[in-house]
Amino acid sequence: MARKSRTKYAILGMLDQKEMCGYDMIQKIKGFINNFWSESHGQLYPTLAKLLKEELITCITPEEMRPTIKSPKVYKITSKGRKVLHEWLELPIETLQSPRNELLLKLYFSGKHDTKGSIAHLEYRKVWAQKRIAYIDTKIAELKAKKKTGPSQELTLLVLEHGLMMRKTEIEWCNKAVKVLKK
Amino acid sequence: MARKSRTKYAILGMLDQKEMCGYDMIQKIKGFINNFWSESHGQLYPTLAKLLKEELITCITPEEMRPTIKSPKVYKITSKGRKVLHEWLELPIETLQSPRNELLLKLYFSGKHDTKGSIAHLEYRKVWAQKRIAYIDTKIAELKAKKKTGPSQELTLLVLEHGLMMRKTEIEWCNKAVKVLKK
DNA sequence: GGAATCATGTAAGTAGTTACATGATTGA
DNA sequence: TCAATCATGTAACTACTTACATGATTCC
Numbered sequence: 001m002a003r004k005s006r007t008k009y010a011i012l013g014m015l016d017q018k019e020m021c022g023y024d025m026i027q028k029i030k031g032f033i034n035n036f037w038s039e040s041h042g043q044l045y046p047t048l049a050k051l052l053k054e055e056l057i058t059c060i061t062p063e064e065m066r067p068t069i070k071s072p073k074v075y076k077i078t079s080k081g082r083k084v085l086h087e088w089l090e091l092p093i094e095t096l097q098s099p100r101n102e103l104l105l106k107l108y109f110s111g112k113h114d115t116k117g118s119i120a121h122l123e124y125r126k127v128w129a130q131k132r133i134a135y136i137d138t139k140i141a142e143l144k145a146k147k148k149t150g151p152s153q154e155l156t157l158l159v160l161e162h163g164l165m166m167r168k169t170e171i172e173w174c175n176k177a178v179k180v181l182k183k
Numbered sequence: 184m185a186r187k188s189r190t191k192y193a194i195l196g197m198l199d200q201k202e203m204c205g206y207d208m209i210q211k212i213k214g215f216i217n218n219f220w221s222e223s224h225g226q227l228y229p230t231l232a233k234l235l236k237e238e239l240i241t242c243i244t245p246e247e248m249r250p251t252i253k254s255p256k257v258y259k260i261t262s263k264g265r266k267v268l269h270e271w272l273e274l275p276i277e278t279l280q281s282p283r284n285e286l287l288l289k290l291y292f293s294g295k296h297d298t299k300g301s302i303a304h305l306e307y308r309k310v311w312a313q314k315r316i317a318y319i320d321t322k323i324a325e326l327k328a329k330k331k332t333g334p335s336q337e338l339t340l341l342v343l344e345h346g347l348m349m350r351k352t353e354i355e356w357c358n359k360a361v362k363v364l365k366k
Numbered sequence: 367g368g369a370a371t372c373a374t375g376t377a378a379g380t381a382g383t384t385a386c387a388t389g390a391t392t393g394a
Numbered sequence: 395t396c397a398a399t400c401a402t403g404t405a406a407c408t409a410c411t412t413a414c415a416t417g418a419t420t421c422c
Contacts, residue, residue: 013292023401036287089293090300099282104219109196110272111338117273155294169352
């Protein structure tokens with residue numbers, strides 16, 4: 001029954017790349033990972049505790065070192081955790097349906113009544129998308145400036161590219177929609 | 184505190200267009216509205232009860248007519264409901280962040296280890312997107328075949344167009360990603 | 367008569383957000 | 395010394411899905 005949380009796998013995935021503490025994960029989630037995923041820290045910390053209990057991760061900051069000066073709980077993925085992660089990675093992707101889109105919901109329900117309002121929503125969305133594009137562009141430039149290339153860099157680039165293409169298409173569609181509404 | 188459910192507005196929006204019963208709403212949600220929104224009937228029915236209590240909708244199938252032969256509960260939006268709906272429609276859209284994307288999550292975490300698996304995910308996504316495109320194409324054709332045009336038809340077309348453009352971009356990106364992974 | 371679909375609801379459980387709460391460290 | 399940020403956690407609450415449950419109607 002019920003949906004399955006993927007917080008678990010997001011954590012395992014991050015720890016598979018590098019050992020780190022909860023706070024570091026939150027930074028990552030608010031940073032690059034935010035391009036395609038989100039987690040709240042109210043969900044993260046309890047899940048970390050659960051993963052420890054399941055022995056999918058270990059805390060490599062020993063109990064006796066804490067809470068002496070500046071020692072966050074650094075977590076590391078276990079081989080069992082790695083196995084669980086890779087099994088999940090190979091599983092087919094479950095969420096194929098297009099996600100909820102509040103813009104389309106509002107547009108569809110208000111278009112007839114209030115074209116001005118709808119156009120405002122669309123213009124605002126365009127501004128947002130443009131900001132995203134500018135941000136992603138600088139990120140891509142930064143990444144390309146680093147001479148060092150590698151498989152992980154290529155993946156990062158792909159993710160950024162995804163955001164870029166989606167936002168551009170969104171803007172294109174918004175322009176079309178505005179045209180229709182103004183007509 | 185906490186997130187706000189938009190089930191309420193989805194219902195009001197549907198009833199603003201046409202009076203109908205809960206079952207009809209579920210059909211709509213599983214049909215056209217599914218292009219941009221989702222609701223489960225386990226969420227819908229309790230929300231209908233709540234809206235009745237708030238007097239944003241009324242049930243126009245009188246109590247005494249039920250449960251005689253074939254009489255579903257037909258709901259109608261009230262003027263108060265309409266007001267609440269329109270106020271919400273004008274409010275800025277809250278959910279601007281890009282939604283969770285399980286494909287990108289898996290790709291980002293597995294790319295280095297398992298390019299074959301990643302490519303499989305991408306190819307599967309392409310198949311799905313192509314099916315969606317085919318479906319939307321027929322819907323658009325159907326709609327255009329009807330000579331009758333109007334504002335609501337234009338909106339429907341816009342929504343379908345949105346899905347079309349997004350899926351096409353997705354395929355384009357998948358192709359790019361596959362190329363990078365195969366390299 | 368039996369299957370599909372019409373039609374409405376409730377129950378149980380998970381997922382998730384936000385606010386509350388606390389305290390250490392760093393650097394201006 | 396004060397603000398920002400590092401760092402971890404819990405509490406309260408909402409949202410949501412899926413399964414359970416039931417019964418009528420329609421059409422073959």
